[in-house]
Amino acid sequence: MLSCQTPKPAxxxxxxxxxxxxxxxxxxxxxxSDAYTLYRDRVVQGRFEGRARSATELVSNYQSPANAFQxxxxxxxxxxxxxxNEMPAGQDHQLVAVPRPGGAPIETPPIVFGQxxxxxxxxxxxxxxxxxxxxxxxxxxxxxxAAFKKQGYYTTFKGEKLYQSDFKHVxxxxxxxxxxxxxxNLVNKPELELQDADGDGIYEVTLxxxxxxxxxxxAGQWKQSINTADFPQYSSEYPLADALYNLALEEARRAxxxxxxxxxxxxxxxVWTRDISYSIILAQAALQPKVAMNxxxxxxxxxxxxxxxTGTGGAYPCSTDRIIWATAAWEIYxxxxxxxWLKRVYPIIRKSIADDVYNAYDPATGLVxxxxxxxxxxEQTYPRWMQxxxxxxxxxxxxxxxxxxxxxxLAQMAxxxxxPAVAARHEQLAQQIKAGLNQHLWQADKGYYGQYRYGxxxxxxxxxxxxxxxxxxxxxxxAEGERAREVVAKTPTTPFGISCIxxxxxxxxxxxxxxxxxxxxxxxxxxxxxxxxxxxVLESMAAIYRPAALFLTNKENYVAENxxxxxxxxxxxxxxxSLSGSLSLVYKVLFGMQWEADRLVFRPFVPQTFQxxxxxxxxxxxxxxxxxxxxxxxxxxxxxxxxxxxLADAAVPASLTGRHAVRIQLKNQIPPAAQVNKVAxxxxxxxxxxxxxxxxxxxxxxxxxxRAYQVLRNGxxxxxxxxxxxxxxxxxxxxxxxxxxxxxQGLMSFASEPVVLISMGPGGTTERQVQFETVAxxxxxxxxxxxxxxxxxxxxxxxxxxxxxxxxxxxxxxxVDVRYAxxxxxxxxxxxxxIRTLRMGTKQLGTLVLPQRGTGEWSNWGFSNPVLVQLExxxxxxxxxxxxxxxxxxxxxxxxxxDYLRVRRVQ
Numbered sequence: 001m002l003s004c005q006t007p008k009p010a011x012x013x014x015x016x017x018x019x020x021x022x023x024x025x026x027x028x029x030x031x032x033s034d035a036y037t038l039y040r041d042r043v044v045q046g047r048f049e050g051r052a053r054s055a056t057e058l059v060s061n062y063q064s065p066a067n068a069f070q071x072x073x074x075x076x077x078x079x080x081x082x083x084x085n086e087m088p089a090g091q092d093h094q095l096v097a098v099p100r101p102g103g104a105p106i107e108t109p110p111i112v113f114g115q116x117x118x119x120x121x122x123x124x125x126x127x128x129x130x131x132x133x134x135x136x137x138x139x140x141x142x143x144x145x146a147a148f149k150k151q152g153y154y155t156t157f158k159g160e161k162l163y164q165s166d167f168k169h170v171x172x173x174x175x176x177x178x179x180x181x182x183x184x185n186l187v188n189k190p191e192l193e194l195q196d197a198d199g200d201g202i203y204e205v206t207l208x209x210x211x212x213x214x215x216x217x218x219a220g221q222w223k224q225s226i227n228t229a230d231f232p233q234y235s236s237e238y239p240l241a242d243a244l245y246n247l248a249l250e251e252a253r254r255a256x257x258x259x260x261x262x263x264x265x266x267x268x269x270x271v272w273t274r275d276i277s278y279s280i281i282l283a284q285a286a287l288q289p290k291v292a293m294n295x296x297x298x299x300x301x302x303x304x305x306x307x308x309x310t311g312t313g314g315a316y317p318c319s320t321d322r323i324i325w326a327t328a329a330w331e332i333y334x335x336x337x338x339x340x341w342l343k344r345v346y347p348i349i350r351k352s353i354a355d356d357v358y359n360a361y362d363p364a365t366g367l368v369x370x371x372x373x374x375x376x377x378x379e380q381t382y383p384r385w386m387q388x389x390x391x392x393x394x395x396x397x398x399x400x401x402x403x404x405x406x407x408x409x410l411a412q413m414a415x416x417x418x419x420p421a422v423a424a425r426h427e428q429l430a431q432q433i434k435a436g437l438n439q440h441l442w443q444a445d446k447g448y449y450g451q452y453r454y455g456x457x458x459x460x461x462x463x464x465x466x467x468x469x470x471x472x473x474x475x476x477x478x479a480e481g482e483r484a485r486e487v488v489a490k491t492p493t494t495p496f497g498i499s500c501i502x503x504x505x506x507x508x509x510x511x512x513x514x515x516x517x518x519x520x521x522x523x524x525x526x527x528x529x530x531x532x533x534x535x536x537v538l539e540s541m542a543a544i545y546r547p548a549a550l551f552l553t554n555k556e557n558y559v560a561e562n563x564x565x566x567x568x569x570x571x572x573x574x575x576x577x578s579l580s581g582s583l584s585l586v587y588k589v590l591f592g593m594q595w596e597a598d599r600l601v602f603r604p605f606v607p608q609t610f611q612x613x614x615x616x617x618x619x620x621x622x623x624x625x626x627x628x629x630x631x632x633x634x635x636x637x638x639x640x641x642x643x644x645x646x647l648a649d650a651a652v653p654a655s656l657t658g659r660h661a662v663r664i665q666l667k668n669q670i671p672p673a674a675q676v677n678k679v680a681x682x683x684x685x686x687x688x689x690x691x692x693x694x695x696x697x698x699x700x701x702x703x704x705x706x707r708a709y710q711v712l713r714n715g716x717x718x719x720x721x722x723x724x725x726x727x728x729x730x731x732x733x734x735x736x737x738x739x740x741x742x743x744x745q746g747l748m749s750f751a752s753e754p755v756v757l758i759s760m761g762p763g764g765t766t767e768r769q770v771q772f773e774t775v776a777x778x779x780x781x782x783x784x785x786x787x788x789x790x791x792x793x794x795x796x797x798x799x800x801x802x803x804x805x806x807x808x809x810x811x812x813x814x815x816v817d818v819r820y821a822x823x824x825x826x827x828x829x830x831x832x833x834x835i836r837t838l839r840m841g842t843k844q845l846g847t848l849v850l851p852q853r854g855t856g857e858w859s860n861w862g863f864s865n866p867v868l869v870q871l872e873x874x875x876x877x878x879x880x881x882x883x884x885x886x887x888x889x890x891x892x893x894x895x896x897x898x899d900y901l902r903v904r905r906v907q
Contacts, residue, residue, distance in 0.1 A: 313388020313851025314833030522581025
């Protein structure tokens with residue numbers, strides 16, 4: 001049982017009667033739980049302590065436990081070309097990395113690719129992996145090479161053909177650093193590549209496990225060394241909060257490059273669209289508006305569109321969260337009132353949304369397709385079977401909340417610029433997205449939204465919570481009133497903070513999975529304040545202050561399981577959005593600053609245990625400078641004055657000039673009681689891997705600890721079983737079947753990859769294939785793996801419009817997709833996703849995306865997303881065309897190879 005409590009308040013929790021403020025006491029906890037305790041001047045976590053010696057000095061004795069108690073049992077797999085293609089999920093090689101008799105080296109025999117190896121070395125009790133343990137891992141790849149020589153390809157356990165022409169690298173993935181289970185990023189880790197130096201087909205690599213120097217450390221002391229006196233100065237009766245504010249100010253200054261744009265973090269120069277946008281929304285619009293402007297404009301293409309610079313499968317439109325740029329641009333306008341800025345950003349936002357409406361908006365649900373906002377490491381938050389085309393097809397909570405607000409923003413801009421028709425159009429789009437979220441993603445039984453809708457031709461809802469999306473749904477008004485309060489009260493939070501997703505995905509290292517990101521926690525704090533939930537606000541403040549005080553920097557993320565910074569896949573100090581989130585606690589939570597187009601409004605929220613006097617001086621608002629003092633606690637103002645006169649509506653007008661004194665007295669009234677859904681960190685079951693038998697059965701491997709398996713047909717429940725198989729009923733049409741595993745705690749796995757049972761219709765099979773080389777010259781390129789007589793190349797100038805005749809035997813709903821290859825980049829980075837519009841005559845049917853499938857892997861074939869089309873019986877002319885809205889983020893390379901067009905009847 002977890003406990004999470006604050007010191008007993010002067011009045012019972014939830015009462016609305018006034019409670020007399022008391023002076024803070026140094027040794028009385030401000031917040032405490034079983035995991036750690038926050039005091040006025042320090043945070044204590046077990047034997048570790050981070051303490052404020054003054055407002056400009058912090059000390060910490062924190063040491064990362066990352067290397068202390070690692071198991072010597074190392075699980076690993078081999079990987080060709082950075083893909084999870086050796087053995088099914090749950091089947092790993094095992095190495096026991098303990099000293100061998102006589103000091104013999106720790107090494108494996110040559111392990112045949114695809115044949116599981118289990119080390120029989122005895123493991124003494126209470127044995128841990130020794131620091132700097134060298135291991136030699138050997139791989140027998142001769143069966144794969146023999147298949148290449150014999151038939152030109154090797155067939156993986158999934159039944160996929162890996163062609164010799166696509167063979168680039170062999171890697172090892174695994175459980176102990178420097179190994180990683182992040183297959184998509186193995187290509188960025190050359191130290192994990194195996195080599196065959198003598199050409200005998202035996203590949204090998206020597207790794208050093210548990211290197212203490214690999215466990216990143218932080219300094220034991222921070223003393224302010226940069227002058228930040230020109231920034232707003234904050235002081236309170238809480239030395240730790242004051243010092244962490246000054247730490248964030250110093251790091252904010254360090255985050256500015258010589259060209260007056262932001263730097264993402266200590267480890268990473270430059271900016272990414274979403275990173276700077278969320279940072280600007282949290283604090284940087286107010287703190288450094290000119291740098292914020294420069295940084296946003298850096299993320300605009302030459303043709304005036306917002307750049308989607310990161311994401312899956314060649315980025316846009318598999319990833320569509322670039323549009324958070326619009327909210328950041330609007331925040332800058334609200335802060336500065338700069339009309340030239342408004343006129344500059346308005347057409348950029350309008351053009352970008354127009355492209356998204358064309359390429360990514362789903363008229364059937366009112367939602368927007370594309371990857372989870374900021375959660376852009378595919379396997380970290382999606383089932384392993386989902387390809388980039390599947391991620392494009394999904395409809396995510398956070399991304400849709402961002403698109404909803406971008407349309408709200410554009411409507412407000414249009415109104416100010418005298419374009420009422422544009423404003424009305426985007427108000428309607430915003431309401432469409434909001435309605436779609438509340439219809440398709442709301443979970444009434446849980447009291448929060450689901451993660452996303454996903455699948456192939458039939459989408460279902462993932463019940464996982466997604467922290468940023470839940471927060472944005474409240475902040476952007478998707479959830480209102482009681483629903484907003486319910487989201488904040490019922491979304492699960494783990495002992496060290498709100499994890500990016502909950503429950504976690506098993507078998508993956510922490511990064512987005514099993515991790516807390518302080519900037520997300522900051523948005524959760526803002527959502528808690530908007531919902532009036534004091535317990536949630538206080539918990540968020542503690543979850544932001546704890547890591548900064550112990551690590552003495554604003555790290556990008558930390559492990560949800562233990563609160564440590566060293567266990568995540570990638571991390572950095574001095575992270576822009578983390579430090580911005582820390583500043584937002586002062587500006588947007590405690591002082592409750594809310595910028596509107598024509599005024600600055602104060603809506604303070606001070607938890608009772610943070611009560612007292614506080615000042616924020618030298619705060620610039622347009623042409624005015626404010627010196628603000630505030631006393632008390634609660635979220636209601638008793639009295640507010642400016643220069644001694646009552647301040648109407650607690651709002652400073654945009655026309656104000658000069659320096660002014662604002663005084664705020666809170667009512668010292670405890671907000672109505674509201675809960676926090678504190679849960680132990682937990683993992684869902686593994687995603688089942690399902691196969692279809694000739695007997696019209698589906699089967700899968702049984703998992704321990706599973707209460708039942710739910711079988712789905714076309715995204716809807718069909719039956720439950722405790723067995724690892726299920727007999728399928730006879731049904732017309734092509735039906736998709738999936739399986740979800742449910743454990744004893746009621747946690748659900750992802751649904752398995754859909755398997756399709758194709759039935760026979762009046763004209764035979766209900767699937768049709770039309771070869772592209774029947775309507776255009778086949779390409780002369782030497783790629784393998786195509787069907788029939790060849791394939792067709794498409795680029796921005798070659799075969800820009802292809803019309804294919806399709807005959808269907810009966811009227812109905814059909815899924816139209818294409819089999820394609822795109823070797824222009826890896827699956828997880830770059831910007832060369834090919835995009836085409838599907839039409840029937842002049843009618844636009846939808847967008848087909850053809851994401852990257854691997855660098856140089858032109859014999860790696862897969863399917864695009866399906867477009868659902870209502871077709872009458874007979875022959876139809878379907879056109880695949882490159883149109884202006886189909887420009888990707890590269891601008892030059894928009895290329896793919898097309899094998900055939902597939903048309904399948906669906907239910």
